[in-house]
Amino acid sequence: MSSESIALTGVREPSSSFSDILYSWVTTVDHKRLGILYILYAILFLVIAGIEAIIMRIQLIVPHNHFVSPQTFNQMFTMHGTTMIFFVVMPVLFGFGNYLIPLMIGARDMAFPRLNAFSFWLTAFGGFLLYFSFVGGYGLYGIGTAPDVGWFAYAPLTSKTFSLGHSTDFWTLGLLVSGFGSIGTAVNFVATIVCLRCPGMTLNKMPLLAWLNLIMAGMVVFAISPLTAAQVMLSLDRFLGAHFFDTQAGGSAVLWMHFFWIFGHPEVYILVVPAFAFISEIVPVFSRKPIFGYPIMVAATVAIGFISFGVWAHHMFTIGMSSYGNTFFVITTMVIAVPTGIKIFNWLGTMWGGQLQFQTPMLFCVAFLFQFLIAGLTGIMLGAAPFNWQLNNSYFVVAHFHYVIVGGILFAIFGAFYYWFPKMSGRMYNERLGKLHFWLLVIGFHLTFDFMHIPGILGMPRRIYTYEPGRGWEIWNLIVTIGTFLQAVAILIFVVNLLYSVFKGRLAGNDPWDAWTLEWSTSSPPPEYNFARIPTVLSKRPLWDIKHPEDPDWDYE
Amino acid sequence: MSSNAISQASIEQQWSLPYKGHVGMLCLIAAESAIFTIFVVAYIFYIGESLSGPTPREVLELPIFATVCLLSSSLTIHAAIGALRKLNNGGFRLWWFITLALGSIFLIETGREWHHLIYDRGLTISTNLFGTTYYSLVGLHAFHVSVGLIGLLVILLLALAGKVQQEHSKNVDTFALYWHFVDVVWIVVFTVVYIIGR
Numbered sequence: 001m002s003s004e005s006i007a008l009t010g011v012r013e014p015s016s017s018f019s020d021i022l023y024s025w026v027t028t029v030d031h032k033r034l035g036i037l038y039i040l041y042a043i044l045f046l047v048i049a050g051i052e053a054i055i056m057r058i059q060l061i062v063p064h065n066h067f068v069s070p071q072t073f074n075q076m077f078t079m080h081g082t083t084m085i086f087f088v089v090m091p092v093l094f095g096f097g098n099y100l101i102p103l104m105i106g107a108r109d110m111a112f113p114r115l116n117a118f119s120f121w122l123t124a125f126g127g128f129l130l131y132f133s134f135v136g137g138y139g140l141y142g143i144g145t146a147p148d149v150g151w152f153a154y155a156p157l158t159s160k161t162f163s164l165g166h167s168t169d170f171w172t173l174g175l176l177v178s179g180f181g182s183i184g185t186a187v188n189f190v191a192t193i194v195c196l197r198c199p200g201m202t203l204n205k206m207p208l209l210a211w212l213n214l215i216m217a218g219m220v221v222f223a224i225s226p227l228t229a230a231q232v233m234l235s236l237d238r239f240l241g242a243h244f245f246d247t248q249a250g251g252s253a254v255l256w257m258h259f260f261w262i263f264g265h266p267e268v269y270i271l272v273v274p275a276f277a278f279i280s281e282i283v284p285v286f287s288r289k290p291i292f293g294y295p296i297m298v299a300a301t302v303a304i305g306f307i308s309f310g311v312w313a314h315h316m317f318t319i320g321m322s323s324y325g326n327t328f329f330v331i332t333t334m335v336i337a338v339p340t341g342i343k344i345f346n347w348l349g350t351m352w353g354g355q356l357q358f359q360t361p362m363l364f365c366v367a368f369l370f371q372f373l374i375a376g377l378t379g380i381m382l383g384a385a386p387f388n389w390q391l392n393n394s395y396f397v398v399a400h401f402h403y404v405i406v407g408g409i410l411f412a413i414f415g416a417f418y419y420w421f422p423k424m425s426g427r428m429y430n431e432r433l434g435k436l437h438f439w440l441l442v443i444g445f446h447l448t449f450d451f452m453h454i455p456g457i458l459g460m461p462r463r464i465y466t467y468e469p470g471r472g473w474e475i476w477n478l479i480v481t482i483g484t485f486l487q488a489v490a491i492l493i494f495v496v497n498l499l500y501s502v503f504k505g506r507l508a509g510n511d512p513w514d515a516w517t518l519e520w521s522t523s524s525p526p527p528e529y530n531f532a533r534i535p536t537v538l539s540k541r542p543l544w545d546i547k548h549p550e551d552p553d554w555d556y557e
Numbered sequence: 558m559s560s561n562a563i564s565q566a567s568i569e570q571q572w573s574l575p576y577k578g579h580v581g582m583l584c585l586i587a588a589e590s591a592i593f594t595i596f597v598v599a600y601i602f603y604i605g606e607s608l609s610g611p612t613p614r615e616v617l618e619l620p621i622f623a624t625v626c627l628l629s630s631s632l633t634i635h636a637a638i639g640a641l642r643k644l645n646n647g648g649f650r651l652w653w654f655i656t657l658a659l660g661s662i663f664l665i666e667t668g669r670e671w672h673h674l675i676y677d678r679g680l681t682i683s684t685n686l687f688g689t690t691y692y693s694l695v696g697l698h699a700f701h702v703s704v705g706l707i708g709l710l711v712i713l714l715l716a717l718a719g720k721v722q723q724e725h726s727k728n729v730d731t732f733a734l735y736w737h738f739v740d741v742v743w744i745v746v747f748t749v750v751y752i753i754g755r
């Protein structure tokens with residue numbers, strides 16, 4: 001590439017002035033920068049939503065505590081849930097997808113770079129809109145009230161009668177706006193993966209991360225849209241006096257539940273499929289073996305994608321569906337465990353007989369395998385309708401889905417952080433701090449969420465702001481709160497490690513893990529155009545072929 | 558390694574993937590279909606559930622003329638792109654203008670229907686469940702028609718300025734996918750609202 005053509009593409013000299021740097025980040029359409037923006041945005045909201053969780057746990061540490069008022073407690077669990085799902089986990093997964101997909105499939109950018117930037121800013125604006133309710137919830141008086149209807153906002157709590165002011169409207173509009181952002185990102189993911197793969201990368205040679213993100217994007221297209229539609233209906237109810245969820249005029253509160261969970265359950269798989277993608281990339285590299293059962297992995301994920309749209313009413317066993325409805329949703333819930341189990345066996349098969357290297361990313365992946373298994377098992381317990389009638393809306397449910405989202409998804413995300421941090425920053429993280437982060441988080445996680453199952457079985461309902469002494473719940477709540485603080489310290493160590501290593505870490509080089517996918521063939525961090533020459537691939541592990549020309553993979557595929 | 562180099566070159570020559578505009582638009586259409594599905598489900602769920610009048614049978618009349626206009630606009634936009642592919646820019650502009658006109662007639666007819674329902678029949682979105690579901694479903698479709706009309710108008714203005722040429726037929730085709738989708742959705746809405754629901 002001549003210097004003239006570089007000048008024509010408008011690349012400017014790097015400038016050190018703060019306003020220039022800010023300008024270049026705000027106006028960027030580069031998938032790598034947008035990916036990093038998504039991730040930083042998610043870390044910001046992770047800290048905020050984490051503080052909300054700690055406020056709840058301090059309130060529950062002893063019976064009859066007066067740390068916060070009941071109203072504040074309701075706001076805290078609503079904001080914590082909404083923020084963690086929509087403004088932490090979704091953005092961080094979109095961030096990694098944005099950063100990695102074009103690099104892994106040998107493309108220079110996403111299919112629609114400007115749509116990509118637009119989607120990010122919509123998501124960001126949605127988050128700020130939600131949090132603006134703290135100051136603008138009653139209009140512009142500066143006296144705020146955050147939404148307090150719970151993250152699934154059942155009717156009629158959200159009606160004008162029971163939810164005064166505009167806090168619920170901020171919740172609705174925030175999710176509506178970020179939902180458009182998610183759909184835009186999903187459209188972009190699909191178009192990028194379908195249309196921009198480098199020569200030779202047929203669908204069955206694509207890295208699993210790209211495959212699983214393709215499936216995730218397809219699920220976003222079909223799952224976020226029902227939420228968007230339901231939010232529009234709720235807004236019509238609240239602003240124009242429509243009656244969708246107004247039981248006084250013949251409307252149905254149960255319809256909202258169906259609409260919410262037809263989004264809500266695929267959403268869980270939207271969050272966990274990219275986590276599967278991280279595990280599927282990291283485990284082979286640290287086992288020094290190719291992934292075991294590649295086509296089965298893809299097929300199992302496609303199966304999960306389809307079945308996940310037929311399980312939603314297992315959130316609603318207690319509303320009194322017909323026995324046929326109950327039976328159907330019990331069966332589909334049991335069925336979806338099968339492809340999920342297949343994946344776990346595939347990862348174990350990948351590790352079996354490999355030269356395992358327990359660096360920080362691999363530690364997080366191994367913990368994921370154990371914890372996600374337990375999360376799945378309690379999920380099967382809750383998927384059985386009679387068991388669910390007993391424990392629905394108890395702390396057992398809270399413990400179960402935190403096991404999925406923290407023990408499964410968050411651990412996989414941290415593994416991905418450590419694995420791709422050298423590529424994104426060009427520097428290695430501190431291995432000792434990384435391991436400290438891991439062990440503190442494991443201990444804190446198990447203290448909190450293992451013991452949280454027990455008060456649930458003993459009958460403690462979720463979302464209560466305090467409880468009576470003498471029910472046998474005190475000791476468990478105390479342990480759970482102690483675990484929360486250990487997790488907070490672990491996250492703090494992670495942030496310190498991140499900040500320290502970005503500036504002071506030792507240089508990583510292009511390929512610190514001796515890995516096999518295309519992103520490791522670029523410099524760290526990659527140049528703006530990713531690849532000076534678009535690569536051609538002949539196998540699933542193009543870098544293996546380059547490193548071992550005497551024994552390339554394409555001889556065996 | 559020489560066989561490797563040869564196969565690389567042949568792979569690069571044969572490599573072709575779908576056009577990203579089409580794939581992106583089809584994804585958007587899938588998302589839109591899911592949104593419409595939820596509104597249609599709500600409409601069907603609430604048929605006959607209103608606690609007070611007016612009922613659909615009392616107030617709704619079949620919008621045959623508007624339907625014919627909208628559906629035939631799918632044919633005219635197809636003809637327009639065919640003309641563009643054959644380098645017939647005048648034909649493109651004519652067919653494109655007819656498409657815009659047909660779509661506009663549909664929107665005006667919807668407006669007249671709503672005016673009649675609101676001022677003569679007293680049916681608003683807050684009157685009963687029929688009003689709630691009717692205005693939201695038909696309104697959602699009318700909103701999509703409006704977005705389509707804006708797109709049609711922008712492309713018409715670009716064409717009049719001579720900015721739409723044969724090499725843009727793929728881009729114009731991508732937009733036409735959206736317009737076809739709006740028409741197909743109308744068939745569903747028409748069936749649900751004016752035939753099943755009435």
